[in-house]
Amino acid sequence: MKSTQQSPGEVKEIEKKFVAMTTHPYLAKHIEKAEIDFDIIFFLQDIMKDARIDAVSKQEQILSALLVQAAFLTHENVYNKNLVNGTAKKPRQLTVLAGDFFSSLYYFMLVKNTHDDILPVFSSAIQRINEEKMSLHFAESQSEEELMNRLKVVEGGFLFDIASFYQQQEVGCLAETFFLLKRIKHEKQERDVKYLSAFASAIYAFHEGERKDEVTDWPTARTRSFLEAKEKELEEALVSQMDACAMQVTNTLYQRVENWLSGE
Template sequence: MILEDNDIQVKEIKASIEHQIRHPYLAKFIQNPVISEDKIMFLTTLVTQSDIPREKQKQYIITTMLVQIALDTHERVSISSASDSNEIEKKRQLTVLAGDYFSGLYYLVLSKLEDIPMIQTLASAIKEINELKMKIYNQDFATFAEVMEALKKVESLLIQRVASFIQRTNVNEVAGDWLLAMRLSQEQRKYQTREVAPFMELLNSSTFLKANGVQSLRMIESHIIKQLEKVSASIIELPYNFAPIQRYIQEQLHQTFHFKQQALEEG
């Protein structure tokens, strides 16, 4: 596949997903789900190298992304409080329903594919991701490193399971490190702009870290740099058929890595 074609395909798949998940009523009350182009890029590069029939490849990618969107949407559900207004409670309930709606779309698409092994692959990943999330938010980990490893799995497990399913696991390490760095960057940005950043809030209240907001931000920033350094070293080891991922990440690294490294040194 020509590299430029891969970029175009990512945009087309993202547009298809946006069309499928569009729901006028839900859009009035909850924010649109974030659709990760990073994850679409990984999936597109993986699936187009597989034995999956060409006419079904797009649906496999969309199905996996619908699972990701459903998981992400359920994660945005806030904890209820007796002092919450009716509007807040309504938004919370609609967010739950939105996650269920996206899950339903995933099952609908999968039923059309009639691929039982793929269904089992994704179902197993969903179960493990939800178990890891429960452990993270229940603070079942004793160290910062253990939490980071669990969050890495949460962010990359769907990609890695698909890679294993089609026997293209070369990309798993890069996917894990890169997607963790992107999740931490997202949490950092939301916390700094006073948006809901559940993972940052968890770190601030954790018994093992005992850090305030500023200290947590510094630890997150340092870990982002560490992950990006690992990606920068391992990306060049990927086989040539992963060239679309190599180029995509190298472009992102050029834009973000030096900026973040400079910010860390100045901070």
């Protein structure tokens, strides 16, 4: 497999466009701006490296995927807490609308230059992920394996589906493991959280036997040891997936993941 060194300029350009598209002056005043996930860019650049589409189309599809991810993350911040005060409601109202706004942008972006073939991949992935979110929300997992599989779909299923579309299943599997591990590391570090994320809430419910949105003890002893064990398992899995992948060590994605694993 040939090496694919992406130019930093290309990533910068995507970032610039993402910021321009997602910045709305009124939203910016009241809620946090959408964060770009650079790992998504690197994974998608690798997934699409052999695709028979031009550079502009690749960039548009990457931007669309970033917008979907921004919509997911934004809507994750809509909690169940009752808000009595009208002023306190505003950030929640705008969070709902910002997520919808990003979703409308991804569709807008994909149809602008007729990416008809990948549009159904996006929409079916979003449906599949929401189905899994529901199962996690209602704590339906009967085993740890089932729980992990659902969390994997929610965190990395979107990239997996895009990778499958481009016949890059190996990188898709790598993406699922990577993004799940990344989330576990993030949740493990969360302290003094009052409202659990949907991800943390699913793990909490599985281990503590009840679903809670508001907690004072995250991570509990049980959830902490679960997260630590899974972190270790996933790190090992990621390393063996990278070895198994026909990816050269000079590959940008390979280097990025390796650096991330070694904490650089």
